[in-house]
Amino acid sequence: xxxxxxxxxxxxxxxxxxxxxxxxxxxxxxxxxxxxxxxxxxxxxxxxxxxxxxxxxxxxxxxxxxxxxxxxxxxxxxxxxxxxxxxxxxxxxxxxxxxxxxxxxxxxx
Numbered sequence: 001x002x003x004x005x006x007x008x009x010x011x012x013x014x015x016x017x018x019x020x021x022x023x024x025x026x027x028x029x030x031x032x033x034x035x036x037x038x039x040x041x042x043x044x045x046x047x048x049x050x051x052x053x054x055x056x057x058x059x060x061x062x063x064x065x066x067x068x069x070x071x072x073x074x075x076x077x078x079x080x081x082x083x084x085x086x087x088x089x090x091x092x093x094x095x096x097x098x099x100x101x102x103x104x105x106x107x108x109x
Contacts, residue, residue, distance in 0.1 A: 002094050003052065003062070007045035013038050059105055063098035070095055 013019060014035075023031040051058040070091040077084060 003045045003049035007042050010042045059098050059102035063102050066094035
């Protein structure tokens with residue numbers, strides 16, 4: 001559910017951030033790269049949701065993904081705002097959840 005929720009969240013980026021209108025001040029390449037990367041993230045998160053149900057080996061990789069995402073949040077998005085803090089909490093939830101599932105899966109497998 002965690003990965004599927006992030007897929008849906010990324011689908012909403014165009015509306016949430018007013019894309020492509022708010023991207024007009026950047027270069028054409030940056031506009032395209034940002035929207036393409038986001039569209040691909042939707043597919044990645046949806047695929048991960050499916051893989052986590054089908055194959056437990058994916059769990060350790062997703063734990064690493066969420067720990068890195070949480071760390072990079074503090075490197076490049078140092079914004080004191082409740083929504084940013086809420087996202088950080090969701091990233092931490094994903095990191096802890098996937099780590100727990102991976103460790104449990106490795107211990108029982």
